[in-house]
Amino acid sequence: MRERPGCGAPPRSSCDRPAGARRPALRETLSLLAGGFAVRVRAARAGGVPGWADGLHLGALAVAVVTVAQLPVLPYLTYKVWTVLGVVLTVALVRGWTRVAAPLAAIAALLTSWPVVLGWLHGPVVDVGPLYGDLAPVAPYWVVAAASAVLAVRRAGVGRAPGKGRWWGATMPARSPWWLVVPPVCWALQLARVPAYEPVWGVARAGVEVVVLLLVLAATLAARDGRWALAAAVFLVPGLVHLAENLLVTGVGGFLYWSVLTVLVAASLAAARRGRVRA
Structure with a gap:
């Protein structure tokens, strides 16, 4: 007896498909992923501030976090006051308190570069952290100080109604608190003694x-x-x-x-x- 087509016939495997059958599906998947990524990054843009201010804030925060994460903390806390200053500065940047971060960053930049700026003096007024005689180690501190100063004097403040709020209130949108996890993780890696x-x-x-x-x-x-x-x-x-x-x-x-x-x-x-x- 002749078998009717489709009855009792073995199912076709994926290998029997034409060579180009998978490509549209792959392209569609990649297109969906790219579209989702685009939507996500557009949604991540801070509202109420111009792009240059948001980018400057994000760059300064990244430099500050990396710099603080490299401080010698574990297993021995070498610079206690300096570490606290770095943590407060990082928190201020994460919260968008640039009017707090700007003076702290300026103090940190001046103290670390004391031998470069005022090398003719015998020593700094306050010796609480590392001192450098080269430009490279102090460059991160000055970058954060300059960026924080620019953001601190911005006209439009986010989250501050005219004539209201504290002077140290946020002038930039708050960043993700996950930024604050980076320094402790890097400090924990110092225990590896590498x-x-x-x-x-x-x-x-x-x-x-x-x-x-x-x-x-x-x-x-x-x-x-x-x-x-x-x-x-x-x-x-x-x-x-x-x-x-x-x-x-x-x-x-x-x-x-x-x-x-x-x-x-x-x-x-x-x-x-x-x-x-x-x-």
Whole structure:
């Protein structure tokens, strides 16, 4: 007896599908992911403030968090007052209290760079933290101080009605409290007793930075907004100062590392400019 088509016939496997049958589904999935990512980054933009202020705030916060996370805290707290100052500064930036962060960052920048700024004096007025005679170690402090000062004197304050509120109230939207988790996690890693200059830490940090900058580029392209590119540029400034000061002793790996970061930041800035022109 002849079998009717479709009755008792073995099911067709996925291998029997035409070669191009999977591609539309894959493209659709990628398109959905890209669309969801674009919606997410657009929703992440702080409302009520211009993009340049939001990017400057985010960049200053990233520099401050990384700088505080590198303080020698565990297993021995070397600089007690300095660590407390760094924590308060980070909290102020997370909360958007730039009028509190600006003077704290200025004090930190002045004290750390005392030998550079006022080297003719015997010592600083208050010796509570590290002192540096080079520009590279103090560059992060001055970047945070300059950015905080600009944000502190902004005309429009977020969350502050005219004539109301405290002077130290928020002038910027509050950031995610997850930023405050980064320093304790890095301090806990100090218990491993692995020096910061060990290759494993350098490779790990480089990998994290490259991934983050790739996300910045993707967010800039998706949202056509330059705030993340500006934040990345602010974050890169201390690194470029370090490179310029140590140019003669930087190896091939160092040049490659800084070149990759610079190219990614430059690409993000170019994408932001292009998106602004199209808009």
